[in-house]
Every structure is written in structure tokens, then in C-alpha cells.
Amino acid sequence: MYRTHNNGALRAEHINSTVTLAGWVQKSRDKGFMIWVDLRDRYGITQLIFDEERTPKEVMELAKTLGREFVIQVTGTVIERESKNPKMPTGDVELLVEKLEVLNQAKTPPFTIEDTTDGGEDLRMKYRYLDIRRNPVKEKLIFRHKVSIAVRNYLSEKDFIEVETPYLIKSTPEGARDFVVPSRMNEGQFYALPQSPQTFKQLLMVGGMDKYFQIVKCFRDEDLRADRQPEFTQIDCEMAFVEQEDILNIFEGLTKHLLKEVVGFEIENFPRMTYDEAMSKYGNDKPDIRFGMEFGELNAVAQHKEFKVFNDAELVVGIAVPNGGSYTRKEIDTLIDWVKRPQVGALGMVYVKCNDDGSFKSSVDKFYDQEDLAKWAEATGAKTGDLICVLSGEASKTRTQLSALRMELATQLGLRKSNEFAPLWVVDFPLLEWDEETNRYHAMHHPFTSPKPGQMELLDTDPGAVKANAYDLVLNGNEIGGGSIRIHDKETQSKMFDYLGFSKEEAQAQFGFLMDAFQYGAPPHGGLAFGLDRLVAILGGQETIRDFIAFPKNNAGRDVMIDAPAKIDEAQLKELNLKVTL
Ligand code: ASP
Numbered sequence: 041m042y043r044t045h046n047n048g049a050l051r052a053e054h055i056n057s058t059v060t061l062a063g064w065v066q067k068s069r070d071k072g073f074m075i076w077v078d079l080r081d082r083y084g085i086t087q088l089i090f091d092e093e094r095t096p097k098e099v100m101e102l103a104k105t106l107g108r109e110f111v112i113q114v115t116g117t118v119i120e121r122e123s124k125n126p127k128m129p130t131g132d133v134e135l136l137v138e139k140l141e142v143l144n145q146a147k148t149p150p151f152t153i154e155d156t157t158d159g160g161e162d163l164r165m166k167y168r169y170l171d172i173r174r175n176p177v178k179e180k181l182i183f184r185h186k187v188s189i190a191v192r193n194y195l196s197e198k199d200f201i202e203v204e205t206p207y208l209i210k211s212t213p214e215g216a217r218d219f220v221v222p223s224r225m226n227e228g229q230f231y232a233l234p235q236s237p238q239t240f241k242q243l244l245m246v247g248g249m250d251k252y253f254q255i256v257k258c259f260r261d262e263d264l265r266a267d268r269q270p271e272f273t274q275i276d277c278e279m280a281f282v283e284q285e286d287i288l289n290i291f292e293g294l295t296k297h298l299l300k301e302v303v304g305f306e307i308e309n310f311p312r313m314t315y316d317e318a319m320s321k322y323g324n325d326k327p328d329i330r331f332g333m334e335f336g337e338l339n340a341v342a343q344h345k346e347f348k349v350f351n352d353a354e355l356v357v358g359i360a361v362p363n364g365g366s367y368t369r370k371e372i373d374t375l376i377d378w379v380k381r382p383q384v385g386a387l388g389m390v391y392v393k394c395n396d397d398g399s400f401k402s403s404v405d406k407f408y409d410q411e412d413l414a415k416w417a418e419a420t421g422a423k424t425g426d427l428i429c430v431l432s433g434e435a436s437k438t439r440t441q442l443s444a445l446r447m448e449l450a451t452q453l454g455l456r457k458s459n460e461f462a463p464l465w466v467v468d469f470p471l472l473e474w475d476e477e478t479n480r481y482h483a484m485h486h487p488f489t490s491p492k493p494g495q496m497e498l499l500d501t502d503p504g505a506v507k508a509n510a511y512d513l514v515l516n517g518n519e520i521g522g523g524s525i526r527i528h529d530k531e532t533q534s535k536m537f538d539y540l541g542f543s544k545e546e547a548q549a550q551f552g553f554l555m556d557a558f559q560y561g562a563p564p565h566g567g568l569a570f571g572l573d574r575l576v577a578i579l580g581g582q583e584t585i586r587d588f589i590a591f592p593k594n595n596a597g598r599d600v601m602i603d604a605p606a607k608i609d610e611a612q613l614k615e616l617n618l619k620v621t622l
Pocket residue numbers: 235236237238277522523524567568569
């Protein structure tokens with residue numbers, strides 16, 4: 041037996057018992073006649089003591105050779121510590137060592153295995169197994185496990201069945217590029233790794249599974265943006281005989297359950313907001329509602345004077361910055377420079393200071409009087425002492441710019457607190473989205489999403505106006521889940537493919553199996569998927585998902601530890617009937 045206890049277990053009640061421990065040497069202090077070693081494993085740290093007077097001589101000698109991260113096994117007697125450490129759960133006791141065995145030596149690690157390490161990101165990724173020994177990374181992996189278990193328990197309790205779907209499937213366009221896998225046995229043919237189990241979960245509904253979920257890896261060969269992983273995990277769900285309302289209720293319940301179970305946070309409000317409302321109030325389909333600063337549209341109260349910039353604009357819109365009235369000229373200039381950065385793209389910013397005496401001072405005093413500015417304050421909800429920031433221009437771009445400013449200001453003002461959670465549903469998404477590149481409409485969610493009842497006809501006359509039975513779950517300004525009620529009859533699905541520009545042959549070749557299945561009694565169904573990596577990071581109060589993934593890829597999509605992707609040898613290529621020409 042390697043150990044009788046782990047390194048987080050021993051307490052005062054164990055004093056005088058003989059125990060065996062195993063673990064890694066965190067550090068050792070050698071005073072010559074006495075040596076203290078901190079022994080670490082996943083559960084904690086126990087202090088070992090080697091004492092010239094009480095420890096056998098050869099054990100004492102061997103103890104002197106121990107280096108950091110050596111793997112050892114010790115047997116000894118639990119004794120009371122002379123100087124107790126109340127900060128450690130095991131701080132009342134230490135182990136007086138009688139037997140020591142070095143199970144494995146260790147090279148000096150390339151960075152310190154401490155909560156705050158001297159290792160940079162690249163080094164830590166290369167030696168991720170050492171990084172995982174550190175508390176901050178280890179705890180995040182344990183946290184992720186807790187979230188997964190809570191998800192499984194909740195859904196299983198509600199009669200959901202976890203079913204595995206295949207990873208080697210057929211390439212179908214679902215928005216992003218597929219990762220493909222050559223088939224050795226089928227010359228010239230390829231599997232694709234799933235971007236999501238979408239069609240399979242719908243087929244499970246046709247198969248009568250009624251309620252399905254799966255914590256599942258998905259793969260998307262996208263250009264990597266910061267904090268995106270080419271492989272990521274979804275909590276994927278589907279239900280039969282449901283309307284949108286049923287789905288929202290179940291997953292509102294799951295979200296509340298997770299917040300309560302995992303972070304001890306009770307949710308009172310779980311608002312629902314239409315897509316149109318989210319866009320006009322926050323300029324964003326995933327609004328962070330932990331704080332106010334809602335948009336005030338100013339067209340009606342700002343386009344009646346000689347100010348050409350506003351008069352020419354499709355939209356004039358502002359937000360009130362709480363207590364921003366005291367910003368200096370320099371601080372305001374910094375904000376203006378910020379919105380003019382190419383990443384944001386505004387041409388300028390008009391501002392109004394709401395003075396403590398109730399008067400206003402603006403950058404456009406030449407055009408607008410106090411009465412005008414009072415109306416702006418009313419529209420943006422600005423109070424005395426606030427600053428109103430106003431942007432103008434083409435409506436959708438201006439909203440996006442003001443939304444970016446709102447988020448930036450909230451971050452600067454500390455309004456985005458990581459231990460506060462404000463979930464909401466955004467519903468009634470448009471069915472279609474115009475794509476500038478291909479000059480046509482695409483499915484905003486995916487082609488299996490059903491339009492709102494009675495709106496199919498609008499497709500021919502006003503496609504941009506068609507709303508879908510599609511919804512997103514938003515948490516603290518992040519989309520953490522999204523789904524829809526699906527089309528479940530062949531005719532509508534076929535029309536939709538037609539509309540989206542698939543030829544009959546293409547639709548049949550790519551999705552014939554699904555439309556065929558719809559002919560054999562497909563129940564009405566719908567579902568959604570959560571992004572587990574992001575959900576876990578947000579619940580854990582962090583911005584980046586990488587530390588919640590045991591072995592993540594870097595920003596170039598590489599695993600620097602195993603050095604993947606990599607070339608394969610000629611023989612392998614030949615077997616796969618592949619030729620690489622570069
Ligand atoms: N398959 C969808 C996605 O990956 C989610 C859904 O519609 O259920 O976003």
C-alpha cells in the first residue's frame with residue numbers, strides 16, 4: 041500500500057498514530073540536525089520532520105538528498121507541531137519520519153510549482169503537467185468537474201439521457217470549416233469531425249429518445265481569435281414535444297441550479313428580452329445587465345438644430361456614465377481617442393457634463409441650449425454629476441461602437457464584478473443574416489431553425505424581417521448557450537435549404553438523411569447547447585477559458601507540449617492515398 045492517508049487528511053486526532061504518506065517534495069529546509077519537508081499531493085500539504093535524535097541515521101542521510109518535486113513515500117508517527125500553522129488544514133501536526141523511500145527523482149522544474157509562479161505562459165504550456173500541479177490550475181480543473189457533475193445530476197433528474205454521438209461524420213457546412221480525417225479504407229474519402237452533434241440529436245428525437253443531453257467535444261476549424269479553442273466542449277441538449285417556453289424553463293432551472301450549487305449565488309431575476317430590444321437598449325445581442333447605462337436614442341431631440349453631423353446620421357444615441365461629470369478634459373480626450381481606434385471605428389464623440397448645479401456643459405454648446413441638453417439627459421437617464429457620451433452615424437455600426445464604449449467604461453468603473461451573475465434570455469432572433477462577402481442571406485443560427493409561426497411566407501417579401509424560434513442564454517455579457525425550435529417536416533426543411541441557396545442535389549447529398557428521417561414521424565422538437573468551457577470560466581469568475589482546460593491549444597491552434605499538429609511519415613501518407621505538395 042502506497043499510503044494510508046492523503047496529504048490533506050491529518051489532524052490533531054491522528055496524533056500518535058503511525059501513517060504512510062506519498063507525494064511530491066514541495067520544499068525542504070535543512071537545518072543540519074533537523075530537516076523539514078513539505079509533502080504535497082492533490083489534497084494538500086503535510087509537513088514532515090526528520091530529526092537527528094529521533095530519525096534513523098540512514099533515513100536522515102537520504103532526506104538530505106531530496107530535491108524539489110522528488111516523489112517519495114514516508115512512514116512515521118503523527119506528532120503535535122511545536123509551532124502550529126492555523127492557515128493550513130494540517131497545520132496542527134507533523135509527521136516524524138522513520139522510513140523514507142524515494143519513488144522517483146525529479147529534475148529541477150523549469151518554473152516554480154507555487155501559486156504565483158515565475159513561469160511564463162509558453163513555458164507553462166510546454167510543461168502543462170507541471171502547471172497542473174499548481175493550485176490555481178488544479179483547482180480550476182476540479183471546479184470544472186463540479187460543474188459537469190452538477191449538470192449531469194440536474195439533467196438526469198429531469199429525465200434526460202446522455203447519449204454519445206459519433207465523432208467521425210460527414211462534412212457539412214454549418215458555419216465554420218470542418219476538420220477532416222482521411223479514410224484509409226475508403227480511398228479518396230474523408231470523414232469530418234462534428235462542429236456539433238446537431239443532426240444526430242435531432243435524429244435521436246426521431247428515434248423517440250425524448251430528452252437527450254451530452255457533454256461533448258466539438259471541432260471547428262476557425263481562424264483563431266483570442267480565447268477560442270479549435271476543440272471545445274458543449275453541454276448539448278434536445279427535447280421532443282416542446283415549445284420554446286418549455287426549453288427556456290428547463291434551462292433557466294439548470295442555470296439557477298449551477299449558480300446555487302457551484303458558486304452559492306441565488307438568482308432572483310431571469311429576464312427575457314427580444315433581440316430587437318437588446319440591440320436598441322444595449323447595442324448588443326449579448327448584453328451585460330449587471331449594470332445600467334442603457335442607450336438613450338436622441339434622434340428626436342438632437343436633429344432639429346444646425347449640427348450637420350447629427351442631422352445626417354441615421355442614429356444619434358448616448359449613454360450616461362455614472363459620476364463621469366468630474367472627468368477632466370484629458371480623461372474625456374482619452375475616451376474620444378478610444379472610440380476612434382480602428383477596432384471601434386467611431387469618427388468622434390460628443391459629450392455633455394451634467395453639472396452638480398443642474399446645468400449642462402457640452403462639446404456642442406454652439407448648437408444646443410440647456411433645454412435641449414436636459415432632454416438628452418432625460419433620454420439617457422443621466423443624473424447630476426454624470427457624463428453623457430453620444431455617438432452617431434449608420435445605426436447598426438453606431439450601436440456596436442457605443443456598446444463597446446459601454447463595456448469599456450463599465451470595466452474601468454469596476455461595474456463588471458466577477459462574483460455577480462446576471463443571466464437573461466435573448467429571444468426572437470432574426471432567422472437570417474445578410475452576409476456581405478457572399479452577398480446573400482445565411483441562417484443566423486443554423487438551417488434547421490424554424491421561423492416563428494406564420495412567418496415562412498415573409499421569406500419571399502421581406503426575408504430580413506423573419507424572426508426565428510431561436511434564443512440565446514446570456515451571462516455577464518457572454519453568450520453561454522443558444523438553440524432553437526427546429527423544423528420537423530421535410531417540406532419546410534427542403535424549402536429552407538432552397539431559400540439558403542442549396543440546390544436540390546446539394547441539399548439531398550448533405551442532409552438527405554435528415555429529411556428522409558422527417559418522413560417517418562418526426563416529433564416537434566427543439567434544444568440548445570451551452571459552451572461548457574466559457575460557462576465554467578464565468579462561474580469561476582475568470583475571463584479566460586484556457587486554464588479551465590487541462591491541455592489547451594495556444595493561439596495558433598498548437599499543442600506545444602506534444603507538438604501538434606505535425607507531419608506524418610511517407611508510409612502513413614501512402615496508406616491513406618494522400619500526397620502532400622507544398
Ligand atoms: N448545435 C447548435 C450549436 O452548436 C446548438 C443548438 O441549436 O442546439 O450552436
